[in-house]
Amino acid sequence: MKQKLLTALACSALLMGMAACSSNEKTATESKPKQEEKVQEKTKVQTIQKQQKDSYVVNEDDLSKAAQSIGEIQNEQTINDMLIHMSLQKLTFSGHNLHVPGTREVGRFQMTKANIQYLKNNLNVINDDERQRYESLLNKWYDGDFESAVEDFGEIHYLRSGKKKIMEGSKLAKKTNSDEKEFILHYFGQEGLDIHNKEWKHGEL
Numbered sequence: 373m374k375q376k377l378l379t380a381l382a383c384s385a386l387l388m389g390m391a392a393c394s395s396n397e398k399t400a401t402e403s404k405p406k407q408e409e410k411v412q413e414k415t416k417v418q419t420i421q422k423q424q425k426d427s428y429v430v431n432e433d434d435l436s437k438a439a440q441s442i443g444e445i446q447n448e449q450t451i452n453d454m455l456i457h458m459s460l461q462k463l464t465f466s467g468h469n470l471h472v473p474g475t476r477e478v479g480r481f482q483m484t485k486a487n488i489q490y491l492k493n494n495l496n497v498i499n500d501d502e503r504q505r506y507e508s509l510l511n512k513w514y515d516g517d518f519e520s521a522v523e524d525f526g527e528i529h530y531l532r533s534g535k536k537k538i539m540e541g542s543k544l545a546k547k548t549n550s551d552e553k554e555f556i557l558h559y560f561g562q563e564g565l566d567i568h569n570k571e572w573k574h575g576e577l
Contacts, residue, residue, distance in 0.1 A: 428570060434484075437486060447497050451506065452528060455506075455528045458513075462552065463547060469547065470555060485571045506531065509524060516572055556568055
């Protein structure tokens with residue numbers, strides 16, 4: 373820092389010629405990209421902080437409601453059943469949005485962060501060999517990643533039965549945003565849609 377200051381003073385006071393001034397200008401030019409990098413890095417950090425701020429975190433009240441809704445988790449089948457139920461919010465079956473052809477109409481459980489976290493908290497009922505696969509899927513969902521919803525359903529079915537085939541005769545597809553909104557309003561009402569939009573900022577409907 374002291375050397376740069378002396379260079380600037382020499383250039384100004386003694387007017388040593390174009391060589392000294394040119395050298396100083398080169399130093400300033402070289403420092404400019406570094407300053408721009410610092411600005412870009414600061415912007416990047418602010419963006420990450422904003423994303424973290426927007427990310428909904430489940431609280432104790434949310435977990436209490438999830439526990440009341442889902443009930444006690446006694447074994448792996450209970451968790452697997454819940455994953456299947458929650459997956460229906462993300463999938464259509466042979467073009468059917470609200471109902472699964474060939475199945476008995478049952479209650480639905482919403483894909484909420486609270487329900488996901490409640491299931492994660494009870495993975496101890498699953499043996500070590502399969503627990504990691506369940507946890508990996510639930511972590512992905514908690515982070516809002518549903519791009520591979522069809523493949524996820526296949527994974528759930530495999531963990532349940534040990535078979536790759538999902539549902540014979542059914543063509544699975546990921547719901548569009550409008551399909552998912554219709555599904556949520558049909559089964560969970562406006563309150564369910566409000567919960568969805570509160571929890572999933574990047575997947576607001």
